[in-house]
Amino acid sequence: MKTTLKLVGTASLALLAAAGTALAQDTAAAAPEAPQFALASETAYIFNTLLFLIGGFLVMWMAAGFAMLEAGMVRAKNVSMQCLKNITLYSIAGLMFWITGYNLMYTGVDGGYLGSFGPYAFDAVGGNALDTGYSTASDWYFQMVFCATTASIVSGTLAERIKLWPFLIFTVILTGFIYPIAGSWKWGAGWLDGMGFSDFAGSTLVHSVGGWAALAGALVLGARNGKYTANGVHPMPGSSMPLATLGTFILWLGWFGFNGASQLAMGTIADVTDVSRIFANTNMAAAAGVVVAVILTQVLYKKVDVTMALNGALAGLVSITAEPLAPSVWQAVFVGAVGGVIVVFTVPLLDKLKIDDVVGAIPVHLVAGIWGTLIVPLSNSDASYSVQIIGIVAYGVFAFVISLVVWLILKSTIGIRASAEEEALGLDKAEVGIEAYPEFGQGSQRV
Numbered sequence: 001m002k003t004t005l006k007l008v009g010t011a012s013l014a015l016l017a018a019a020g021t022a023l024a025q026d027t028a029a030a031a032p033e034a035p036q037f038a039l040a041s042e043t044a045y046i047f048n049t050l051l052f053l054i055g056g057f058l059v060m061w062m063a064a065g066f067a068m069l070e071a072g073m074v075r076a077k078n079v080s081m082q083c084l085k086n087i088t089l090y091s092i093a094g095l096m097f098w099i100t101g102y103n104l105m106y107t108g109v110d111g112g113y114l115g116s117f118g119p120y121a122f123d124a125v126g127g128n129a130l131d132t133g134y135s136t137a138s139d140w141y142f143q144m145v146f147c148a149t150t151a152s153i154v155s156g157t158l159a160e161r162i163k164l165w166p167f168l169i170f171t172v173i174l175t176g177f178i179y180p181i182a183g184s185w186k187w188g189a190g191w192l193d194g195m196g197f198s199d200f201a202g203s204t205l206v207h208s209v210g211g212w213a214a215l216a217g218a219l220v221l222g223a224r225n226g227k228y229t230a231n232g233v234h235p236m237p238g239s240s241m242p243l244a245t246l247g248t249f250i251l252w253l254g255w256f257g258f259n260g261a262s263q264l265a266m267g268t269i270a271d272v273t274d275v276s277r278i279f280a281n282t283n284m285a286a287a288a289g290v291v292v293a294v295i296l297t298q299v300l301y302k303k304v305d306v307t308m309a310l311n312g313a314l315a316g317l318v319s320i321t322a323e324p325l326a327p328s329v330w331q332a333v334f335v336g337a338v339g340g341v342i343v344v345f346t347v348p349l350l351d352k353l354k355i356d357d358v359v360g361a362i363p364v365h366l367v368a369g370i371w372g373t374l375i376v377p378l379s380n381s382d383a384s385y386s387v388q389i390i391g392i393v394a395y396g397v398f399a400f401v402i403s404l405v406v407w408l409i410l411k412s413t414i415g416i417r418a419s420a421e422e423e424a425l426g427l428d429k430a431e432v433g434i435e436a437y438p439e440f441g442q443g444s445q446r447v
Contacts, residue, residue, distance in 0.1 A: 041130050044267025051275070052138035055261020059145040062254030063090045066152035069247030070159060071436070073238040073307070073359045077426025078160045079436030085155045085164065089171045093148035096176035101147055102140055104180035109188035114181045133267070142261060146206055149258075150179045153210030156359035158217050160236075161224050161423050164431050166416040173406055174213055182209050182395055197391035198383040201262035203322035203372035204395050211366025212399035214357070220407040221416060223356035225423055233351045236358075239437075241306055248310040252286055255317045259324040278324045282317065285324075285336025289316025292340030300344070308344055311360045315339035318365055319372035327379040335375055339368040370396075 067086035071079045093101075102120040109115045122137045123129060129136055151171045158167065183205050185192040199205050226234050238244060259282045265271040293312025297305040316336030320327070327335065346363035355362070370392055377383040410416050422430035429435060 041133075044265075045128075045130055045133055045135075047266040048134035048264075049138045051261050051263070051266035052134060052142040055257035056138070056142040056145050058254045058257025058261070059142070059149065060090075060254075062145075062251050062258065063087075063148060063152060065247045065250030065252075065254055066149075066156065067247070068243050068250060069310070070156045070359055072240040072242065072244030072247060073156070074159045075236060075426070076239040076437050076440060077428055077435070079239055079428065080432045080434050081164070081427040082155065082159055083436070084432055085167060086152060088168060089151040089155060089175075090148045092168065092171050093151055093175040094144055096172055097144040097147045097180070098140070099176060101176050101180040102143060104177065105143070105183045106188045109184045109190045111194050112184075112190055114184050114190075115188055133265070146202060146258075147175050147179050150206050150210040150213070151175050153207065153361050153365045154214045154217060157214035157357045157361045158221055159358040160427065161418055162217070162221055162416055163418050164427075166410045166414055169410060169414075170213075170217070170403075170406055174403070178213065178399060178402055179206075179209055182398055185394070186391070192387075192391050192394065195390065196382070196384065196387050198376045198380055198388065199322050199373055199391070200324060200376075201259045201321045203318055203369040204392060206369075207318045207321065207365040208369035208373070208392070208395055209399045211362055211364075211369060212396055213403040214361050215355070215366060216400050216403035217407050217416075218355050218357060218362070220404065220411055223354055224358075225420055227356050228351075228354045238307070244307065244310055248313055252313060252317065255282055255286070255321075259321055263325070274325055281324045281327055281329070281332035282320055284329055284332045285320035285339070286313045286316040288333040288336035289313050289319070289340035289343070292337045293344055296341065296344040307360065308347070311343045311347070311364050312340035314364045315343045315368040318368040319375075321369075322372040323376040323380050323383075331379050335372060335378075338371055338375075342368050342371060 063086060067083055070082040070086065074082055098120050100117050100119065103118050104115045107115040120140055122140065123135055132139075151174055154170070154174065155167070184190045186197055186199055186205055187193070224236065227236060228234070256279050260275045260278045263271055263275045263278060266275060289312040290309050291312075293308045293315075294304050297303070297308045316339040319335045319339035319342075320332055324332070343360065343363045346367050347357075347360055350357055350362060357363070373392055374385070374388055376388055377385050407416065418427060418430060426435075
């Protein structure tokens, strides 16, 4: 009896479902198509905007990663200064990218060399910019945090001997003018974009531009006192490897927003699939960078250098940033592994040249950024090596020369370097007034 009732009930439900389906089909056939398209557009708008916002706050979290990495890599007497610089540079970048940076980068470039000056106008309250496919304010926010990343790169290289206010003045110029103008050449549909230059998420536009600015500053500023002596290189170990490791993991996490959200769309199955692929390739490249750095330092120095392992991860991330979507897994591993090799060999090369880079930002962001941009045609058939080289050289000349001029002007006017006494005392006491570790003994603060 129960079986009979179940069969009758099932048949009844099937008939009702069939009738409902037929009715729904008739209704759908009679209904206008515009609302369906509007709903699809609204759904894509929502998911695209969410991608920008989620990617944006992940990249903002990288600011914390840079702060912790730098705090761990500098000596104890300079930790507060690095924390102060990182929160201030992020804030300056936000203001400058609103005041003029975004428009210089994206508004009216039209195949040229820069956009327009002036502040950016956000969406109206309750705005509905379906024609763009995303909230314009979410796009501004996502692009702004990239701008701040560029300035963070400079902070680490010049640590422990640069004065606060000259660094902040340079940050104003870098985030308000240098980075946006450089970015307009590709991402703003400028002249390099017209040539077919390819840089998916910014190996060159963000990382190498920051690296060139850091290199120019390091050359003008000079090395820390006592770093290079007649007896060779004098090691100046950082204050906290746990902090540096935490900073690296935060940066690694933030990079999924950096690369993943650079897909710039999440409104279709294809876009979501591509974002997922970008996540996987990004992670594999970083992992390869670490493993290669660990193996190489063991072979070369008979001990594994934890700072090389940390920078190996970051170099792998920078390397894959120019093209995180197209590579196969093995190609992503290869690209990241070469980034690890670059770190291990470029760090001592800089010491031989007496270029003092406290956190290793130049090997990680500049050199690995060049590598990542150059190797894009390996996996992306739409790119060419010749155009990639043109772009690398153009960005290098522009970012380095302009940065060098700005640093030289600052040096000849207000000065950029702390005095020998201030450097020995530590910039926490000399400029910040608050020590990061006040409970430490005097000896610890005089290292």
